[in-house]
Amino acid sequence: MEIPWVKVVGDGGQTPAIKSSLAEESTIIGRVGIILLSCGTGAWRVRDSMNTIARILGVACSADIGLVTIEYTCFDEHQSITHSLSLPSSGVNTDKLAEMESFVKAFEKEGAFFSINEVHDTLDKIMGKKTNYKPFIQGMAAALACSAFVFLLGGGPIEMLCSFFGAGLGNWLRATLNSKHMTLFAGLAAGVAVACFTYLVISRGLELTFNINIGHEAGYIGSMLFAIPGFPFITSGLDIAKSDMRSGIERVVHAVTIILVATLVGWIVALASDLKPDKFIPLNLSPLALMLLRLPASFCGVFGFSIMFNSPKKMAATAGLIGAIANTLRLELVDITSIPPAAAAFFGALAAGLLASFVYKKMGYPRISLTVPSIVIMVPGLYMYRAMYYVGVGTIASGAQWFINAAMIVLFLPLGLIVARIIMDPDWRYSG
Numbered sequence: 001m002e003i004p005w006v007k008v009v010g011d012g013g014q015t016p017a018i019k020s021s022l023a024e025e026s027t028i029i030g031r032v033g034i035i036l037l038s039c040g041t042g043a044w045r046v047r048d049s050m051n052t053i054a055r056i057l058g059v060a061c062s063a064d065i066g067l068v069t070i071e072y073t074c075f076d077e078h079q080s081i082t083h084s085l086s087l088p089s090s091g092v093n094t095d096k097l098a099e100m101e102s103f104v105k106a107f108e109k110e111g112a113f114f115s116i117n118e119v120h121d122t123l124d125k126i127m128g129k130k131t132n133y134k135p136f137i138q139g140m141a142a143a144l145a146c147s148a149f150v151f152l153l154g155g156g157p158i159e160m161l162c163s164f165f166g167a168g169l170g171n172w173l174r175a176t177l178n179s180k181h182m183t184l185f186a187g188l189a190a191g192v193a194v195a196c197f198t199y200l201v202i203s204r205g206l207e208l209t210f211n212i213n214i215g216h217e218a219g220y221i222g223s224m225l226f227a228i229p230g231f232p233f234i235t236s237g238l239d240i241a242k243s244d245m246r247s248g249i250e251r252v253v254h255a256v257t258i259i260l261v262a263t264l265v266g267w268i269v270a271l272a273s274d275l276k277p278d279k280f281i282p283l284n285l286s287p288l289a290l291m292l293l294r295l296p297a298s299f300c301g302v303f304g305f306s307i308m309f310n311s312p313k314k315m316a317a318t319a320g321l322i323g324a325i326a327n328t329l330r331l332e333l334v335d336i337t338s339i340p341p342a343a344a345a346f347f348g349a350l351a352a353g354l355l356a357s358f359v360y361k362k363m364g365y366p367r368i369s370l371t372v373p374s375i376v377i378m379v380p381g382l383y384m385y386r387a388m389y390y391v392g393v394g395t396i397a398s399g400a401q402w403f404i405n406a407a408m409i410v411l412f413l414p415l416g417l418i419v420a421r422i423i424m425d426p427d428w429r430y431s432g
Contacts, residue, residue: 003085005031005120017114018057025057026074026081028119033063033070034085035127036100040092040309041368042235043247046070048427049104056111067232067250089184090254092231094311094369099126101366131310135179138308139172142226145304145377148297150222152331153382154280158212159219162199166223170195171308174226188227188258189265195223196269218278220270221385227262229255230305230376235368237414238421242428263388270389277386291332298327298377306373315365316373322359323374326352330378341380342408346416349375353420367421375413380406 005027017028033050043065054061054074063072068087073080103122107114133141146167147160155163174191178184199220206212232255240248270276285293302323306316330348333339339347349371356370383406391399421428 005124014115014117016112017116017119018112020057020116022059022074022076022079022081024116025054025059025076026061026072026083028057028116029053029059029061029074030070030072030083030085031120031123032100032104033065033072034087035123036097037065037068037070038087038091039094039097039100040090040231040235041097041366042242042251043239043244044242044428045368047244049100052104052108053111056107065244065247067247067254088181090232092309093131094306094309094315094366094373095132096126096129096310097366097369098312098315098364099129102364132312133307133310135172135175138175139168139170141304141307142171143168143304145301145308146222146225148301148304149225149377149381150219151297152294152301152327152377153222154283155219155222156216156281156283158203158206158216159222159280162202162206162216163219163222165202166195166197166199166220167226169198170223171226184258185261188261192224192227192262192265193269195226196220196266196275197273199223200269200273200275213281215278215281217275218280220275221266221277221382224262224266224385225381226308227258228376228379228381229258230372230379231309231368232258233379233410234372234375234414234417237411238418241414241418259384260388263385264392266385267389267392271392277382277389287335290335291328294328294331295324299324301377302327302373305376306369309369309373311369311373315369318359318363318365319370319373322352322355322370323377325355326374327377340408341405342412345378345409346412348378349413349416350420351416353417354424357420357424367425371417371420375417378409378413380409383409 029050032053033046036046036049046065047063050061050063060075061072063070068090070085073082103126143164147164150159150163170191173194174187177187177190203217207214232251236248236251236255239251299320303316303320306319311319326348329351330344333344333347334341352371352374356367359365359370360367383402387399387402387406390402
């Protein structure tokens, strides 16, 4: 049920927030936390922001944070109040996240001058802010990201073209259903099915019309990579690193469930249409040409994912530049050294985290709004799908090998960000 926050204010709306009752102060603290949680950020950032507000208001706060719920207790000299807040579903909104971080910083500096009404009015505006992009633009962002993703995986122009239309139509449908508050898995399954089917129709049409190689059908996996749950995957690792086990476990289960639904739907479509996740047809590019093409492809992929996360264009472009450097570094390490892909993923994520910290100090963008899009393109969606496909057709050994390869990379990606945060963020470096 929607919480009528305006009724909580009562007759004391003009009272300075720092002189209000514990009940009113605790609602402000909780409301800040639940809005941040709705943006997709991790438990540590939510708790840190709640503690910042609590310190300014002169109360102590203890919070237990999950994927979509917060239970917290506020204490002052005389009493304590416990609240439980929840969200209808989990989501990602980097634009709203940046607004909330700006609000917390402003409250930290000038909170003594804010009245209760002013606080709630500001939070109302942030909560009521509409998304920056309609479903059509989100579909185009997925089309751009997934076609770039396919090239980075080894696909060529034919695979990129088919993935562009497949991912675009699939994510447009998913975004449209999400805007109508359709349940998460229904929208996800419908979007992935449409993406794979669209890829199939276009590739078969090209085969019949232009007699292209049937091997280009292997790129159909790229059309469904918009379903990769980058935020819950990465924030789960960060939360576990800070001993927020409840939030970390809930987020990783949520991410794995999304992956399972997406890969199972893709597997069913593949069986029904005789698609197979074979290797891509070689492009035969020189190492220099490949590196030079990886830079813009990585930028486009990260930019597209950032738009899908509702980042403003300038923030998305900044994340794209970080991703272009970090992801190209990762791929080049695999190609020109003996470093295994998992270790290369660590260095790519570390580079993304360090660059995001420098940008944060200069431009103020939330680190997670830059790092997650820049490394979600490193998440081995191809490996995950192949693991599910081979297990589904009974080739257990191949499926297990692909699963282990995917798991190793997924483990090292948040580890790279963790090391970067320990190096660059003194607040995150300590447990207290």
